[in-house]
Amino acid sequence: MAYQYSLAHLTALGCPPPELAYVAARAGYDFFSPRLIYMGLPGEPNYALADNPEMLRQTKRAMASTGIRVHDIELARIYDDMHPTKYLPAMEVAAELGAKAVLSSVWTTNLDYATEKFAEVCDLARPFGFTVDLEFVPIAGINNLAGAAKMLRDVNRSNAGLMIDMHHFHRSHDNPEDLDRLPREWFHFAHLCDAQGEIPSDRDEFIRIMRGERLYVGEGGIDIANILKRIPSSIISIELPHLARAQEFGFAEHAFRCLESAKHYVKEHLPESLQPKLHGAA
Template sequence: MTKQFSLAHLTALGCTPPEMTYLAARAGYDFVSLRPIYMGLPDEPNYALAENKQMLRQTKAALRETGVKLLDIELARISNDIDPKKYVPAMEVAAELGGRHVLSSIWTNDRNCYIERFAELCELAKPFGLTIELEFVPIASVTNLAGALNVLRTVKQQNAGLMIDIHHFHRSGDKVEDLDAVPREWFRYLHLCDAPAEIPTSKEEMTKILREARLYVGEGGIDIASIVNRIPEIPYSIELPHDKRAQELGYEEHARRCLQSAKDYFEVHSLKQQIR
Protein backbone atom coordinates (compact mmCIF):
# COMPACT_ATOMS: atom_id res chain seq x y z
CA MET A 1 0.00 0.00 0.00
CA THR A 2 1.32 3.45 -0.92
CA LYS A 3 1.98 5.57 2.14
CA GLN A 4 0.07 8.85 2.34
CA PHE A 5 1.38 12.01 3.93
CA SER A 6 -0.15 15.19 5.29
CA LEU A 7 1.54 18.51 5.95
CA ALA A 8 0.68 19.60 9.50
CA HIS A 9 0.19 23.31 10.02
CA LEU A 10 2.82 23.61 12.76
CA THR A 11 5.44 22.65 10.16
CA ALA A 12 4.63 25.81 8.21
CA LEU A 13 2.65 27.90 10.65
CA GLY A 14 3.54 31.15 8.93
CA CYS A 15 1.51 30.09 5.88
CA THR A 16 -2.21 30.76 5.72
CA PRO A 17 -4.41 27.71 5.06
CA PRO A 18 -4.73 28.43 1.30
CA GLU A 19 -1.00 29.16 1.00
CA MET A 20 -0.15 25.95 2.83
CA THR A 21 -2.48 23.93 0.62
CA TYR A 22 -0.77 25.12 -2.56
CA LEU A 23 2.62 24.58 -0.91
CA ALA A 24 1.69 21.05 0.13
CA ALA A 25 0.60 20.24 -3.42
CA ARG A 26 3.87 21.51 -4.91
CA ALA A 27 5.88 19.56 -2.33
CA GLY A 28 4.01 16.32 -3.07
CA TYR A 29 1.72 15.83 -0.07
CA ASP A 30 -1.64 14.04 -0.23
CA PHE A 31 -3.28 15.98 2.62
CA VAL A 32 -3.04 19.08 4.75
CA SER A 33 -3.74 19.30 8.48
CA LEU A 34 -4.99 22.81 9.29
CA ARG A 35 -5.18 24.87 12.47
CA PRO A 36 -8.42 26.89 12.21
CA ILE A 37 -8.98 26.94 15.98
CA TYR A 38 -7.24 30.06 17.28
CA MET A 39 -5.65 29.45 20.69
CA GLY A 40 -4.18 32.90 21.37
CA LEU A 41 -0.63 31.65 21.94
CA PRO A 42 2.28 34.12 21.67
CA ASP A 43 3.10 34.92 18.00
CA GLU A 44 0.38 32.52 16.82
CA PRO A 45 -1.36 33.60 13.59
CA ASN A 46 -5.16 33.64 13.69
CA TYR A 47 -6.51 31.29 11.01
CA ALA A 48 -10.04 31.03 12.40
CA LEU A 49 -11.70 30.23 9.08
CA ALA A 50 -15.18 30.31 10.58
CA GLU A 51 -14.66 34.03 11.18
CA ASN A 52 -12.67 34.80 8.04
CA LYS A 53 -15.04 33.95 5.19
CA GLN A 54 -12.68 35.21 2.49
CA MET A 55 -9.86 32.96 3.69
CA LEU A 56 -12.34 30.07 3.93
CA ARG A 57 -13.33 30.58 0.28
CA GLN A 58 -9.65 30.75 -0.70
CA THR A 59 -8.89 27.55 1.21
CA LYS A 60 -11.79 25.76 -0.42
CA ALA A 61 -10.56 26.90 -3.85
CA ALA A 62 -7.00 25.76 -3.08
CA LEU A 63 -8.19 22.30 -2.04
CA ARG A 64 -10.34 22.03 -5.16
CA GLU A 65 -7.63 23.23 -7.55
CA THR A 66 -4.82 21.09 -6.13
CA GLY A 67 -6.70 17.90 -5.28
CA VAL A 68 -5.06 17.95 -1.85
CA LYS A 69 -7.49 16.75 0.85
CA LEU A 70 -8.05 18.06 4.37
CA LEU A 71 -7.08 15.33 6.83
CA ASP A 72 -7.77 17.01 10.17
CA ILE A 73 -8.09 20.26 12.08
CA GLU A 74 -6.68 21.28 15.44
CA LEU A 75 -6.58 21.92 18.31
CA ALA A 76 -9.71 21.28 20.38
CA ARG A 77 -8.14 21.58 23.80
CA ILE A 78 -10.01 20.22 26.81
CA SER A 79 -9.63 22.49 29.84
CA ASN A 80 -11.59 23.92 32.76
CA ASP A 81 -12.28 27.25 31.08
CA ILE A 82 -13.22 26.20 27.52
CA ASP A 83 -16.74 25.13 26.63
CA PRO A 84 -16.51 22.39 23.96
CA LYS A 85 -19.35 24.14 22.08
CA LYS A 86 -16.77 26.80 21.20
CA TYR A 87 -15.35 24.33 18.65
CA VAL A 88 -18.58 23.83 16.71
CA PRO A 89 -17.85 26.60 14.12
CA ALA A 90 -14.46 25.02 13.38
CA MET A 91 -16.14 21.62 13.03
CA GLU A 92 -18.58 23.14 10.53
CA VAL A 93 -15.59 24.46 8.57
CA ALA A 94 -13.85 21.07 8.68
CA ALA A 95 -16.96 19.34 7.36
CA GLU A 96 -17.42 21.97 4.64
CA LEU A 97 -13.83 21.44 3.51
CA GLY A 98 -14.13 17.64 3.51
CA GLY A 99 -12.09 17.07 6.65
CA ARG A 100 -12.15 13.80 8.57
CA HIS A 101 -10.80 14.33 12.06
CA VAL A 102 -10.46 16.84 14.91
CA LEU A 103 -7.36 16.68 17.09
CA SER A 104 -7.80 17.09 20.84
CA SER A 105 -5.63 17.04 23.95
CA ILE A 106 -6.28 17.50 27.66
CA TRP A 107 -4.99 20.46 29.69
CA THR A 108 -6.72 20.10 33.05
CA ASN A 109 -5.99 17.73 35.93
CA ASP A 110 -9.67 17.58 36.88
CA ARG A 111 -10.56 14.09 35.64
CA ASN A 112 -14.30 14.48 36.02
CA CYS A 113 -14.13 17.66 33.98
CA TYR A 114 -12.04 16.26 31.16
CA ILE A 115 -13.98 13.02 30.87
CA GLU A 116 -17.26 14.94 30.66
CA ARG A 117 -15.96 17.53 28.20
CA PHE A 118 -14.16 15.07 25.96
CA ALA A 119 -17.33 12.98 25.71
CA GLU A 120 -19.29 16.15 24.90
CA LEU A 121 -16.79 17.06 22.20
CA CYS A 122 -17.29 13.65 20.59
CA GLU A 123 -21.07 14.11 20.64
CA LEU A 124 -20.77 17.57 19.07
CA ALA A 125 -18.62 16.14 16.25
CA LYS A 126 -21.02 13.34 15.28
CA PRO A 127 -23.48 15.40 13.18
CA PHE A 128 -20.54 16.56 11.05
CA GLY A 129 -19.22 13.04 10.45
CA LEU A 130 -16.00 13.88 12.25
CA THR A 131 -13.90 11.80 14.61
CA ILE A 132 -12.15 13.17 17.69
CA GLU A 133 -8.56 12.02 17.97
CA LEU A 134 -7.01 12.21 21.44
CA GLU A 135 -3.32 13.07 21.55
CA PHE A 136 -1.34 12.67 24.76
CA VAL A 137 1.28 15.37 25.27
CA PRO A 138 4.12 15.17 27.82
CA ILE A 139 3.72 18.84 28.84
CA ALA A 140 -0.09 18.61 29.18
CA SER A 141 -2.30 16.82 31.73
CA VAL A 142 -2.81 13.48 29.97
CA THR A 143 0.82 12.75 29.30
CA ASN A 144 1.14 9.14 28.16
CA LEU A 145 -0.47 6.22 26.37
CA ALA A 146 -2.04 4.72 29.49
CA GLY A 147 -3.72 8.01 30.36
CA ALA A 148 -5.13 8.44 26.85
CA LEU A 149 -6.43 4.87 26.72
CA ASN A 150 -8.09 5.37 30.10
CA VAL A 151 -10.00 8.35 28.69
CA LEU A 152 -11.07 6.51 25.55
CA ARG A 153 -12.21 3.43 27.44
CA THR A 154 -14.15 5.58 29.91
CA VAL A 155 -16.05 7.73 27.39
CA LYS A 156 -16.79 4.80 25.05
CA GLN A 157 -17.50 7.06 22.07
CA GLN A 158 -17.61 5.42 18.65
CA ASN A 159 -16.04 8.41 16.93
CA ALA A 160 -13.17 8.75 19.43
CA GLY A 161 -9.68 7.58 18.54
CA LEU A 162 -6.02 7.76 19.51
CA MET A 163 -3.50 9.97 17.72
CA ILE A 164 0.10 8.97 18.35
CA ASP A 165 2.72 11.69 17.97
CA ILE A 166 6.14 10.06 17.51
CA HIS A 167 7.87 12.80 19.51
CA HIS A 168 5.40 12.61 22.40
CA PHE A 169 5.40 8.80 22.45
CA HIS A 170 9.19 8.74 22.83
CA ARG A 171 9.27 11.56 25.41
CA SER A 172 6.58 9.85 27.49
CA GLY A 173 8.73 6.74 27.84
CA ASP A 174 5.98 4.46 26.57
CA LYS A 175 6.74 0.95 25.34
CA VAL A 176 5.96 -0.01 21.76
CA GLU A 177 4.53 -3.36 22.90
CA ASP A 178 1.75 -1.50 24.68
CA LEU A 179 0.41 -0.38 21.29
CA ASP A 180 -0.63 -3.97 20.62
CA ALA A 181 -3.47 -3.62 23.14
CA VAL A 182 -5.00 -0.63 21.36
CA PRO A 183 -8.05 -1.44 19.20
CA ARG A 184 -6.95 -1.16 15.57
CA GLU A 185 -9.92 1.06 14.67
CA TRP A 186 -8.69 3.72 17.10
CA PHE A 187 -5.72 4.48 14.84
CA ARG A 188 -6.66 6.90 12.03
CA TYR A 189 -3.47 8.94 11.49
CA LEU A 190 -0.26 9.79 13.36
CA HIS A 191 2.17 12.68 13.72
CA LEU A 192 5.56 11.97 12.23
CA CYS A 193 8.88 13.59 13.10
CA ASP A 194 12.17 12.81 14.82
CA ALA A 195 14.06 14.24 17.80
CA PRO A 196 17.23 13.61 19.82
CA ALA A 197 17.19 10.31 21.68
CA GLU A 198 18.00 11.96 24.99
CA ILE A 199 14.82 13.03 26.74
CA PRO A 200 15.04 16.56 28.21
CA THR A 201 14.78 16.77 31.97
CA SER A 202 13.16 20.20 32.00
CA LYS A 203 9.70 21.10 30.74
CA GLU A 204 11.14 24.24 29.15
CA GLU A 205 13.63 22.34 27.00
CA MET A 206 11.05 19.72 26.02
CA THR A 207 8.62 22.48 25.06
CA LYS A 208 11.25 24.29 23.01
CA ILE A 209 12.07 21.16 20.98
CA LEU A 210 8.47 20.09 20.38
CA ARG A 211 7.41 23.58 19.29
CA GLU A 212 10.37 24.78 17.27
CA ALA A 213 13.22 22.28 16.86
CA ARG A 214 12.02 18.83 15.79
CA LEU A 215 14.20 16.87 13.37
CA TYR A 216 13.74 15.27 9.96
CA VAL A 217 12.76 11.61 10.05
CA GLY A 218 15.88 9.47 10.47
CA GLU A 219 17.96 12.41 11.63
CA GLY A 220 17.36 12.00 15.36
CA GLY A 221 17.50 9.11 17.77
CA ILE A 222 13.92 7.87 17.98
CA ASP A 223 13.30 4.33 16.77
CA ILE A 224 10.42 5.41 14.56
CA ALA A 225 10.13 2.10 12.75
CA SER A 226 9.47 0.21 15.98
CA ILE A 227 6.49 2.48 16.66
CA VAL A 228 4.92 2.55 13.20
CA ASN A 229 5.35 -1.23 12.89
CA ARG A 230 2.83 -1.64 15.73
CA ILE A 231 0.22 0.56 14.03
CA PRO A 232 -1.93 -0.17 10.96
CA GLU A 233 -1.17 1.56 7.66
CA ILE A 234 -2.64 5.05 8.17
CA PRO A 235 -1.80 8.54 6.88
CA TYR A 236 1.32 10.16 8.33
CA SER A 237 0.88 13.84 9.19
CA ILE A 238 4.34 15.38 9.30
CA GLU A 239 4.37 17.78 12.24
CA LEU A 240 7.91 19.04 12.22
CA PRO A 241 8.27 22.65 13.34
CA HIS A 242 11.86 23.86 13.06
CA ASP A 243 12.03 27.63 13.16
CA LYS A 244 15.65 28.00 12.10
CA ARG A 245 15.36 25.72 9.08
CA ALA A 246 12.08 27.27 8.00
CA GLN A 247 13.74 30.69 8.06
CA GLU A 248 16.86 29.53 6.23
CA LEU A 249 15.19 27.29 3.63
CA GLY A 250 11.73 28.82 3.36
CA TYR A 251 8.61 26.90 4.27
CA GLU A 252 8.28 25.12 0.94
CA GLU A 253 11.78 23.68 0.86
CA HIS A 254 11.52 22.75 4.53
CA ALA A 255 8.22 20.94 3.85
CA ARG A 256 9.76 19.19 0.84
CA ARG A 257 12.70 17.95 2.93
CA CYS A 258 10.31 16.79 5.66
CA LEU A 259 8.50 14.63 3.12
CA GLN A 260 11.59 13.35 1.34
CA SER A 261 13.33 12.35 4.57
CA ALA A 262 10.22 10.40 5.60
CA LYS A 263 10.03 8.60 2.26
CA ASP A 264 13.75 7.83 2.36
CA TYR A 265 13.44 6.47 5.88
CA PHE A 266 10.55 4.18 5.04
CA GLU A 267 12.27 2.95 1.89
CA VAL A 268 15.36 1.94 3.84
CA HIS A 269 13.27 0.43 6.60
CA SER A 270 11.27 -1.55 4.04
CA LEU A 271 14.51 -2.93 2.62
CA LYS A 272 15.62 -3.91 6.13
CA GLN A 273 12.36 -5.77 6.65
CA GLN A 274 12.86 -7.68 3.42
CA ILE A 275 16.43 -8.60 4.41
CA ARG A 276 15.12 -10.07 7.68
Protein backbone atom coordinates in the same frame (compact mmCIF):
# COMPACT_ATOMS: atom_id res chain seq x y z
CA MET B 1 -1.24 -0.21 0.59
CA ALA B 2 1.08 2.79 0.59
CA TYR B 3 1.11 5.45 3.25
CA GLN B 4 -0.54 8.78 2.49
CA TYR B 5 0.90 11.98 3.94
CA SER B 6 -0.58 15.16 5.38
CA LEU B 7 1.26 18.40 6.16
CA ALA B 8 0.46 19.42 9.75
CA HIS B 9 0.17 23.16 10.24
CA LEU B 10 2.80 23.38 13.00
CA THR B 11 5.42 22.37 10.42
CA ALA B 12 4.76 25.63 8.57
CA LEU B 13 2.70 27.69 10.98
CA GLY B 14 3.65 30.93 9.27
CA CYS B 15 1.60 29.88 6.24
CA PRO B 16 -2.09 30.82 6.26
CA PRO B 17 -4.33 27.90 5.22
CA PRO B 18 -4.46 28.83 1.50
CA GLU B 19 -0.67 29.01 1.31
CA LEU B 20 -0.36 25.81 3.36
CA ALA B 21 -2.56 24.07 0.79
CA TYR B 22 -0.35 25.23 -2.09
CA VAL B 23 2.86 24.31 -0.22
CA ALA B 24 1.54 20.84 0.62
CA ALA B 25 0.35 20.19 -2.92
CA ARG B 26 3.57 21.34 -4.58
CA ALA B 27 5.66 19.25 -2.19
CA GLY B 28 3.68 16.11 -3.00
CA TYR B 29 1.49 15.63 0.08
CA ASP B 30 -1.93 14.02 -0.22
CA PHE B 31 -3.52 16.17 2.50
CA PHE B 32 -2.93 19.17 4.74
CA SER B 33 -4.02 19.62 8.35
CA PRO B 34 -4.81 23.27 9.12
CA ARG B 35 -5.03 24.78 12.59
CA LEU B 36 -8.53 26.22 12.30
CA ILE B 37 -9.16 26.59 16.04
CA TYR B 38 -7.41 29.67 17.41
CA MET B 39 -5.70 28.98 20.73
CA GLY B 40 -4.52 32.48 21.58
CA LEU B 41 -0.92 31.44 22.18
CA PRO B 42 1.70 34.23 22.15
CA GLY B 43 2.77 35.03 18.62
CA GLU B 44 0.53 32.38 17.03
CA PRO B 45 -1.52 33.52 14.01
CA ASN B 46 -5.30 33.31 14.04
CA TYR B 47 -6.41 31.07 11.19
CA ALA B 48 -10.01 30.59 12.34
CA LEU B 49 -11.61 30.38 8.90
CA ALA B 50 -15.08 30.53 10.43
CA ASP B 51 -14.30 34.17 11.25
CA ASN B 52 -12.52 34.98 7.97
CA PRO B 53 -14.76 34.36 4.93
CA GLU B 54 -12.21 35.68 2.45
CA MET B 55 -9.45 33.37 3.71
CA LEU B 56 -11.95 30.49 3.59
CA ARG B 57 -12.69 31.29 -0.06
CA GLN B 58 -8.98 31.44 -0.81
CA THR B 59 -8.47 28.07 0.88
CA LYS B 60 -11.24 26.50 -1.20
CA ARG B 61 -9.71 27.95 -4.36
CA ALA B 62 -6.30 26.54 -3.44
CA MET B 63 -7.82 23.12 -2.82
CA ALA B 64 -9.78 23.18 -6.06
CA SER B 65 -6.81 24.22 -8.18
CA THR B 66 -4.36 21.72 -6.69
CA GLY B 67 -6.54 18.77 -5.69
CA ILE B 68 -5.10 18.76 -2.16
CA ARG B 69 -7.50 17.65 0.58
CA VAL B 70 -7.93 18.42 4.27
CA HIS B 71 -7.37 15.45 6.55
CA ASP B 72 -7.83 16.82 10.07
CA ILE B 73 -8.17 20.14 11.85
CA GLU B 74 -6.76 21.19 15.19
CA LEU B 75 -6.77 21.77 18.04
CA ALA B 76 -9.85 21.02 20.15
CA ARG B 77 -8.17 21.34 23.53
CA ILE B 78 -9.86 20.17 26.72
CA TYR B 79 -9.15 22.64 29.54
CA ASP B 80 -10.78 24.01 32.68
CA ASP B 81 -13.98 26.05 32.26
CA MET B 82 -14.26 25.29 28.54
CA HIS B 83 -17.42 25.10 26.45
CA PRO B 84 -17.17 22.41 23.74
CA THR B 85 -19.74 24.19 21.56
CA LYS B 86 -17.10 26.85 20.85
CA TYR B 87 -15.60 24.31 18.45
CA LEU B 88 -18.75 24.00 16.36
CA PRO B 89 -17.92 26.83 13.89
CA ALA B 90 -14.55 25.22 13.13
CA MET B 91 -16.23 21.83 12.69
CA GLU B 92 -18.73 23.34 10.28
CA VAL B 93 -15.91 24.83 8.20
CA ALA B 94 -13.99 21.55 8.39
CA ALA B 95 -17.05 19.75 7.02
CA GLU B 96 -17.20 22.25 4.13
CA LEU B 97 -13.56 21.44 3.38
CA GLY B 98 -14.10 17.68 3.52
CA ALA B 99 -12.06 16.96 6.65
CA LYS B 100 -12.12 13.56 8.31
CA ALA B 101 -10.96 14.20 11.86
CA VAL B 102 -10.58 16.67 14.72
CA LEU B 103 -7.40 16.51 16.78
CA SER B 104 -7.76 16.95 20.56
CA SER B 105 -5.60 16.98 23.68
CA VAL B 106 -6.23 17.41 27.40
CA TRP B 107 -4.77 20.35 29.33
CA THR B 108 -6.38 19.95 32.74
CA THR B 109 -5.53 17.65 35.61
CA ASN B 110 -9.22 17.29 36.49
CA LEU B 111 -9.61 14.08 34.54
CA ASP B 112 -13.24 13.40 35.44
CA TYR B 113 -14.09 16.82 34.01
CA ALA B 114 -11.85 16.20 31.00
CA THR B 115 -13.55 12.87 30.28
CA GLU B 116 -16.96 14.54 30.32
CA LYS B 117 -15.86 17.34 27.99
CA PHE B 118 -13.99 15.07 25.61
CA ALA B 119 -17.14 12.97 25.30
CA GLU B 120 -19.10 16.13 24.47
CA VAL B 121 -16.62 17.04 21.74
CA CYS B 122 -17.01 13.53 20.29
CA ASP B 123 -20.79 13.90 20.34
CA LEU B 124 -20.60 17.28 18.59
CA ALA B 125 -18.30 15.86 15.93
CA ARG B 126 -20.33 12.73 15.18
CA PRO B 127 -23.00 14.36 12.93
CA PHE B 128 -20.20 15.67 10.70
CA GLY B 129 -18.72 12.19 10.35
CA PHE B 130 -15.52 13.19 12.18
CA THR B 131 -13.40 11.11 14.44
CA VAL B 132 -11.97 12.97 17.46
CA ASP B 133 -8.43 11.77 17.97
CA LEU B 134 -6.78 12.19 21.35
CA GLU B 135 -3.13 13.19 21.37
CA PHE B 136 -1.24 12.83 24.63
CA VAL B 137 1.46 15.43 25.29
CA PRO B 138 4.12 14.89 27.98
CA ILE B 139 3.55 18.34 29.53
CA ALA B 140 -0.26 18.18 29.39
CA GLY B 141 -2.99 16.72 31.61
CA ILE B 142 -3.08 13.46 29.63
CA ASN B 143 0.63 12.89 29.23
CA ASN B 144 1.23 9.25 28.30
CA LEU B 145 -0.22 6.26 26.50
CA ALA B 146 -1.81 4.71 29.58
CA GLY B 147 -3.64 7.93 30.44
CA ALA B 148 -4.94 8.33 26.90
CA ALA B 149 -6.10 4.71 26.72
CA LYS B 150 -7.96 5.03 30.02
CA MET B 151 -9.76 8.16 28.83
CA LEU B 152 -10.82 6.51 25.58
CA ARG B 153 -12.19 3.52 27.46
CA ASP B 154 -14.02 5.77 29.92
CA VAL B 155 -15.46 7.95 27.16
CA ASN B 156 -16.57 4.92 25.13
CA ARG B 157 -17.50 6.83 21.97
CA SER B 158 -17.41 5.07 18.61
CA ASN B 159 -15.77 8.08 16.91
CA ALA B 160 -13.06 8.57 19.55
CA GLY B 161 -9.54 7.70 18.49
CA LEU B 162 -5.91 7.75 19.59
CA MET B 163 -3.33 9.84 17.75
CA ILE B 164 0.31 8.88 18.36
CA ASP B 165 2.91 11.63 17.91
CA MET B 166 6.44 10.20 17.59
CA HIS B 167 7.98 13.03 19.59
CA HIS B 168 5.49 12.79 22.44
CA PHE B 169 5.56 8.98 22.53
CA HIS B 170 9.34 8.96 22.90
CA ARG B 171 9.38 11.81 25.43
CA SER B 172 6.75 10.00 27.55
CA HIS B 173 9.02 6.93 27.86
CA ASP B 174 6.27 4.76 26.41
CA ASN B 175 6.86 1.25 25.12
CA PRO B 176 5.97 0.53 21.47
CA GLU B 177 4.88 -3.00 22.36
CA ASP B 178 2.06 -1.54 24.46
CA LEU B 179 0.41 -0.32 21.25
CA ASP B 180 -0.23 -3.94 20.26
CA ARG B 181 -2.71 -4.37 23.12
CA LEU B 182 -4.97 -1.46 22.13
CA PRO B 183 -8.10 -1.68 19.94
CA ARG B 184 -7.18 -1.40 16.28
CA GLU B 185 -10.19 0.80 15.58
CA TRP B 186 -8.71 3.57 17.73
CA PHE B 187 -5.98 4.35 15.19
CA HIS B 188 -6.83 6.75 12.36
CA PHE B 189 -3.59 8.65 11.77
CA ALA B 190 -0.23 9.44 13.36
CA HIS B 191 2.13 12.41 13.66
CA LEU B 192 5.61 11.85 12.27
CA CYS B 193 8.89 13.58 13.14
CA ASP B 194 12.20 12.74 14.77
CA ALA B 195 14.05 14.29 17.72
CA GLN B 196 17.20 13.93 19.73
CA GLY B 197 17.37 10.64 21.61
CA GLU B 198 18.23 12.33 24.89
CA ILE B 199 15.13 13.71 26.58
CA PRO B 200 15.58 17.23 28.04
CA SER B 201 14.99 17.49 31.77
CA ASP B 202 14.44 21.25 31.64
CA ARG B 203 10.82 22.08 30.83
CA ASP B 204 11.65 25.23 28.84
CA GLU B 205 14.16 23.33 26.71
CA PHE B 206 11.63 20.54 26.25
CA ILE B 207 9.04 23.01 24.96
CA ARG B 208 11.56 24.80 22.75
CA ILE B 209 12.40 21.58 20.93
CA MET B 210 8.78 20.45 20.78
CA ARG B 211 7.63 23.73 19.23
CA GLY B 212 10.62 24.64 17.12
CA GLU B 213 13.44 22.10 16.69
CA ARG B 214 12.18 18.67 15.75
CA LEU B 215 14.29 16.74 13.27
CA TYR B 216 13.80 15.20 9.85
CA VAL B 217 12.88 11.55 10.06
CA GLY B 218 15.98 9.43 10.53
CA GLU B 219 18.12 12.25 11.93
CA GLY B 220 17.34 11.68 15.59
CA GLY B 221 17.12 8.95 18.18
CA ILE B 222 13.46 7.91 18.12
CA ASP B 223 12.75 4.28 17.19
CA ILE B 224 10.17 5.40 14.65
CA ALA B 225 9.94 2.14 12.71
CA ASN B 226 9.11 0.15 15.83
CA ILE B 227 6.27 2.56 16.61
CA LEU B 228 4.89 2.95 13.09
CA LYS B 229 4.66 -0.76 12.38
CA ARG B 230 2.28 -1.06 15.35
CA ILE B 231 -0.09 1.69 14.18
CA PRO B 232 -2.70 0.29 11.75
CA SER B 233 -3.34 3.44 9.77
CA SER B 234 -2.23 4.51 6.31
CA ILE B 235 -2.34 8.24 7.11
CA ILE B 236 0.81 9.95 8.38
CA SER B 237 0.67 13.64 9.24
CA ILE B 238 4.11 15.21 9.32
CA GLU B 239 4.36 17.60 12.26
CA LEU B 240 7.95 18.77 12.19
CA PRO B 241 8.45 22.37 13.29
CA HIS B 242 12.05 23.54 12.93
CA LEU B 243 12.17 27.32 13.04
CA ALA B 244 15.77 27.74 11.90
CA ARG B 245 15.38 25.45 8.90
CA ALA B 246 12.07 27.00 7.89
CA GLN B 247 13.77 30.41 7.97
CA GLU B 248 16.82 29.18 6.06
CA PHE B 249 15.04 27.11 3.40
CA GLY B 250 11.61 28.72 3.33
CA PHE B 251 8.42 26.89 4.23
CA ALA B 252 8.02 25.22 0.84
CA GLU B 253 11.48 23.65 0.81
CA HIS B 254 11.26 22.69 4.48
CA ALA B 255 7.92 20.94 3.87
CA PHE B 256 9.42 19.15 0.86
CA ARG B 257 12.42 17.94 2.87
CA CYS B 258 10.11 16.72 5.62
CA LEU B 259 8.20 14.58 3.15
CA GLU B 260 11.25 13.30 1.30
CA SER B 261 12.99 12.23 4.50
CA ALA B 262 9.83 10.47 5.69
CA LYS B 263 9.41 8.55 2.44
CA HIS B 264 13.07 7.57 2.41
CA TYR B 265 12.88 6.36 6.00
CA VAL B 266 9.75 4.30 5.36
CA LYS B 267 11.34 2.71 2.29
CA GLU B 268 14.52 1.84 4.18
CA HIS B 269 13.08 0.80 7.55
CA LEU B 270 9.55 -0.41 6.87
CA PRO B 271 9.60 -2.98 4.07
CA GLU B 272 6.20 -4.44 3.30
CA SER B 273 6.77 -7.40 5.61
CA LEU B 274 7.11 -5.03 8.60
CA GLN B 275 4.32 -2.62 7.77
CA PRO B 276 0.99 -2.94 9.60
CA LYS B 277 -2.18 -3.99 7.93
CA LEU B 278 -3.25 -0.51 7.01
CA HIS B 279 -6.68 1.03 7.02
CA GLY B 280 -8.09 4.51 6.68
CA ALA B 281 -6.87 5.49 3.23
CA ALA B 282 -9.05 7.85 1.26
